[in-house]
Amino acid sequence: QSAFATALRIPKDAIFALTAQYNADPASVKVNLGQGTYRDEAGQPWILPSVVEARRRVHCQKQNHEYLPILGLPEFRKAVPKLVLGARSFDRVSSQIASCQSLSGTGGLHLAGACIKRFSSLSPTIWIPEPTWSNHHLVFKTLGFQCRTFQYYDFESKSLDMKSYIDMLMTAEPNSIVILHACAHNPTGCDPTKEQWQEIGNIMKRRQLFPFFDAAYLGFNSGDLDNDTYAIRYFVNELDMEAAVSVSFAKNMGLYGERVGCTFFVTHGSDVAGNTESVLEQLQRSEVSNPPAYGAKIASTILDDEGLTSMWKKDLATMCSRIEGMRQALYDALLANSQLIPRQAAHN
């Protein structure tokens, strides 16, 4: 009898399984509908020119392979909240921020979630939009949260279901947590307008609901970082709310496999921030000891150099406009082809 005889057979993750099927498929004409990773005109992974240059600089510095500190690369942990909040607001609240480098966006959600669950006075109830990114429920359920859902998207009108959203915000218990896709809601691509974000934020503040931003696509959504950080900046800078933010550089720097992320809390006090950061540090130590160095060095080389940052912004605009063009082409082709299909068949 094995010690693991009671282990269940868990079905493979659907998205990763689809990519594995795609890779195994010998067809010469095929499209990968698994993980969303940006490809160039030739269908190949694109290494951003800003990343190529940052890599060159990192290599030139002949950096060693020592461990990073437990909280991660200090300049990276500082550069990320500064990027997200904007330089001026960052200066205002920098002493109230607890930040920690994380294993990309997923690791950031987990780390901030673990910190909230074990060391905050927030409720263990977390509100997750329906639909959402396929991993949200798993990450937060695994941490022991009670996951509740609210209808985010109206499939009939193909738009944000603002009524259900507001109903949830008006009835959720104070101190509950709400997961907010900072931009580029996955999977619908449908985000609140600025006015709708203001309405959501104002109610959340009034009803003492805690915003937990999942920021996996900053700059990748509109090509403009100011635009894509609007919601976070409104909640933190305008409404002066405490918040958790998990930032990923997988998509916007194309550093998918390097696992480059930063998770941070904006709090209402510097002592509180220091204590919270010490908690993040201990959690990180117990889980991975310290985060991977290479990707964070590349990202901070970009973020700490004005020339490289503007090069990166151009790269973001390149990716966004190509994605938009591809989507339009697909839409046009589907439309053109649907007219070729007899109505009845198209309906089925």
Ligand code: PLP
């Ligand atoms: N959050 C959302 C909404 C996502 O779509 C993804 C990736 O697809 C992530 C978080 C996490 O990505 P990663 O862990 O690769 O940074």
